[in-house]
Every structure is written in C-alpha cells, then in structure tokens.
Amino acid sequence: MAKNTKKKILVVDDDPSILKLAKSILTQAGYEVATAADGIDGMVQVKEQKPDFIVLDVMMPELNGYDVCHKLKFDSPFKDIPILLLTARDEELDPRVGEMMGISYLQKPINREVLLAQIKQILK
Numbered sequence: 001m002a003k004n005t006k007k008k009i010l011v012v013d014d015d016p017s018i019l020k021l022a023k024s025i026l027t028q029a030g031y032e033v034a035t036a037a038d039g040i041d042g043m044v045q046v047k048e049q050k051p052d053f054i055v056l057d058v059m060m061p062e063l064n065g066y067d068v069c070h071k072l073k074f075d076s077p078f079k080d081i082p083i084l085l086l087t088a089r090d091e092e093l094d095p096r097v098g099e100m101m102g103i104s105y106l107q108k109p110i111n112r113e114v115l116l117a118q119i120k121q122i123l124k
Contacts, residue, residue: 007123008032008049012042012068013057013086018110022055025112026119039063043071046078053123055106055115058087069103082122086110 009031011022019035026033034049036042039060046054054072058065065085072078080102088108104118 006030006032007052008034009053009055009119010034010036010042010045010049010051011055012036012039012045012060012065013055014038014060015057018057018086018108021110022115025110025115026055029116031119039065039068042068046072046081050077051081053119054081054083055119056083056085058085059089073102084115084118084122 009026011019011026011033012035013019013022014037016037019037023033023035034045034051036045040063042054042056043063045051056065056068065087069083069085072081072083083103085103085105086108087105104122106115106118
C-alpha cells in the first residue's frame with residue numbers, strides 16, 4: 001500500500017476569510033491542510049501535527065507572525081519547517097531577516113498562482 005505522500009500545510013491567520021481561501025486553494029492543489037485562528041493556536045497545532053510547511057500571517061493579536069517564527073526557529077524539532085509569511089503591508093517586509101531564518105514573504109491579497117508557485121519552490 002502506498003504511503004500517504006501528501007504534504008501537510010498549516011495556515012495560521014486571524015482572518016477567517018483568508019483561512020478559508022488559503023485552505024480551499026491548497027486543498028484543491030492536493031495538500032493536506034490544517035488551520036489555526038491565531039499565533040497561539042498555531043504554536044499548538046505545529047507541536048501536535050508537525051506540518052511540512054507553514055503559511056503564517058504577520059499581523060495577529062497576542063502572538064504575531066514574527067513571534068511564532070522566532071519561537072519555531074529556535075525550537076529544534078521545528079526549526080527546519082519552511083515558513084511563508086503573509087503580509088498586507090510592504091513596510092513589514094525584511095527580506096534579509098527572512099533569508100537568514102529561512103522565511104519567505106507573500107503579499108496579501110492571496111494570489112492563487114503565486115502562493116502555489118512559492119510553496120512548490122520552497123518544498124522542492
């Protein structure tokens with residue numbers, strides 16, 4: 001019997017419409033998708049499910065995307081999980097920091113083709 005080779009992606013965003021859209025796009029593309037409604041829920045999901053990839057909103061209450069990244073990148077079992085940060089604002093982007101930490105950025109609103117291309121590129 002073939003082992004399930006579907007990649008598991010966790011989408012973390014406090015905007016339910018973004019979660020729904022991202023889940024729909026990724027599920028249609030053949031990924032297994034889990035969602036989390038904020039950074040704290042995202043951390044719990046990462047520890048429970050150890051996804052292959054994380055799509056993470058930057059601006060969230062309590063624990064923002066950068067805080068989640070920082071916690072994961074300094075936690076051995078999770079430091080190698082690739083992260084794609086979603087942002088609505090250009091000035092939030094710091095590509096140098098992203099490069100050093102193995103983080104990519106995607107501008108909102110989500111563009112289906114760009115999202116899928118970036119994930120494919122990072123996962124290869």
